[in-house]
Amino acid sequence: MPPRNRTSSRPQPARARQAGDGGHGLARVLSKLGYCSRSQGEALVREGRVRLDGRVVRDPEHRTHAATARIEVDGRPVRAEAPVLLMLNKPRGLVTTRDDPEGRETIYQCLDGLDLPHVSPVGRLDKASEGLLLLTNDTGLAQRLLDPASHVPKTYHVQIDRAADDALLAAIRAGVEDRGERLGVRSARWLREGTRSAWAEIVLDEGRNRHIRRLLAALGAQTLRLVRVSIGDLPLGDLPKGAVRPLTEAERALLERQA
Template sequence: MCSRTQAAQWIRDGRVSVDGRIVRDPEFPTIAGRHRIAVDGRSIDAAPERRVIVLNKPRGLLTTASDEKGRDTVYRCFDGAGLPWLAPVGRLDKASEGLLLFTNDPAWAARITDPATGPDKRYHVQIDAVPDDALIAALNAGIEHEGEMLRAKSAALLRSGERTAWLDIVLDEGKNRQIRRMLAAQHIDVLRLVRVAIGAIALGDLGKGAWRELRADEIAALSP
């Protein structure tokens, strides 16, 4: 129905009752199927069916529900679709593009984004240099940046031109701006960064700003 943060605020505001009694403690224990929970007097009979959406995020949009500066967010792509509440599963920064998941199941999302249980993520990255073997080896071995060790699960050259090149980089963890920071430590700028796959789910021919709902078998393939 909503994010955990929003749910906690609803509870503190007195909008949620358990067996007819208002409860203002977000940590109050309940048992599914035994306790009757209501929001604004309307009973919640059962958890909604899990839904998972995949979006081809365009460059320039923020991965957030709202922005205090009024900048465009990824939710612009869902305008008029009539979708239920959905939260992004992980993030892509404003300058990045490509595959982004959304779901109404926060517990499932937490397992997907956990490095220990979640699937690998594949990126195609255009850089402002032609890499040599040493750079590829460094990305695979690990690069220290600002006291933190950053490592790709795998990195390889896709194709190169006279001044730029595309890399194929796979991550099994999701540290903040990890690829950009790894390359910046090698004095290389990222020109484009596109996430092309999460586990078995590939971006394919999904158009910029377009989205689709994942099938049950696709959700199962992602689930740890």
């Protein structure tokens, strides 16, 4: 079942939030309005539970202009949710998805018991990675933060299975080619040095699938731990592992400026 569609004390109809949009598939519009995920929207549409301007539409890709459309699910009007932006300290071992076909635990167990609209992760952290993950129903902000053109830096603290040395650091900074992709970094420096392992701070302004792990593996180093500690100038801070909190207005404004 999709999340319950809530209305605040100042409900915002779809036309108020999405004026001037160029149109999207109906399932995607349901997701952009914060009603449900895109896959849930596709199922609702195919089941005939969604009406668009008074008629049932069964095509999830039916072109829909949310600025002018009247959308109902099970006879209830769908209204845009108030924007929600959350910070989660993702624990290791959880996958960054709502429904996992392999039955693995997901980040959404950290949201159990919270009265929230449908929120989606802004980017991903793989199962073995930890740290700062944003979740939101504001698809516009999410897209701007993820757009490579915005160059919003993301900072990671990474433990590797090798002692620190200048040659390895220089190679990390130079980047590598892997599977036809360029894996580069914005900056890198050593944080802590040991005889058998070391911690590095690596900053990316773009992120490919398993970017840091693949980069280090190509250089002969294994990633033991990978923790994202900031997005732009927004730090994870002392948020406990598995905890979630809403961003303050100042923090949200900071991200908006950087995106």
